[in-house]
Amino acid sequence: MHPLLPSLVAAGLYAGATAYQGLRLARREIPRKGLLALLVAIALFFHGASLFLQLHAVAGLALDFFNAASLIAYSAILLTLLACARIPVENLLLLFLPLGCITVLFAQFLPSGTVQPIDEEPGILAHILLSILAYGMLTIAVFQSLLLLLQDHQLKNKHPSGLIKNFPPLQTMESLLFGFLWAGWALLSASLISGWLFFEDLFAQHLVHKTLLACLAWVVFAVLLWGRHQLGWRGHKAIRWTLAGFCLLMLAYFGSKLVREFILHI
Structure with missing residues (x-):
């Protein structure tokens, strides 16, 4: 499977979740926590699938510059989503979701630098x-x-x-x-x-x-x-x-x- 499709789906969902949360906050309304969490969780699923396909190389782990940025953004969004279940940090998602959208697209479309696969x-x-x-x-x-x-x-x-x-x-x-x-x-x-x-x-x-x-x-x-x-x-x-x-x-x-x-x- 090529990582293009899950990358585009993840980016679209991140953008949609950002727009939903931003518009609700602009209207001084609290976003529905369940709906926001669902959108982010689905986006993380496709982002994870994209990362799995991009990182896996025959000689090892292809952790180049843009893949690393995408992976760190993924981990930050995932940790924030998990934290939302217990502490009020939903507003952090408004900053992290655009970051996830940008990094997943960069990892997909920008050329990677010279990198040696990492021994697994x-x-x-x-x-x-x-x-x-x-x-x-x-x-x-x-x-x-x-x-x-x-x-x-x-x-x-x-x-x-x-x-x-x-x-x-x-x-x-x-x-x-x-x-x-x-x-x-x-x-x-x-x-x-x-x-x-x-x-x-x-x-x-x-x-x-x-x-x-x-x-x-x-x-x-x-x-x-x-x-x-x-x-x-x-x-x-x-x-x-x-x-x-x-x-x-x-x-x-x-x-x-x-x-x-x-x-x-x-």
Whole structure:
């Protein structure tokens, strides 16, 4: 089966779910949670089918730049949808669904760079899975921090939009942010540990930049969580540290992949 059809269906469903949620919020109405969850779940099914077909290669896992972006978007949407069953984070979908639509189309239609298929040994696959889940969870944390920043700004200026009026209280939004950060940091820790265990040399030429930047991101998130616990960090300071750690993490993964696949062709 060719991945074109599931990619187009997934993109269409993501776009439809975004339009539905956006229009309801613009009218200051709460979207029907069941209908939104159903649309997103079906979109995830087709997105997953597309990823399975694109990632599977004869020599191993074809995790090129755009497939990786699509996979991380998929994991972020899936984790958010699962979280919606217990905590009020439906508004995050309004940001993630367009991201899913864009990345699934990019993975389908844009040319991939030069990439060596990844050996599908269980240890390596476990490391990749933990890394993708960590990136997905920390992506959720970053988008949550941006929504928190928007909510704080509009409440201070006393001009809350229809979107903001459907948010939980500011304190709840902040608690959710740190919950996502703790989960993402734990997954990132497990990812780094699995890398040390299953890769022969994490400081080999093609891995050294990724390893160093990922470790720096780990330190940034660790300091942020320590600052929250010991010093009560919150608000803009917490958001700045979150964005700094995320930028390091994305530079570690996508920066190195961009250079290797599209510039150095290795």
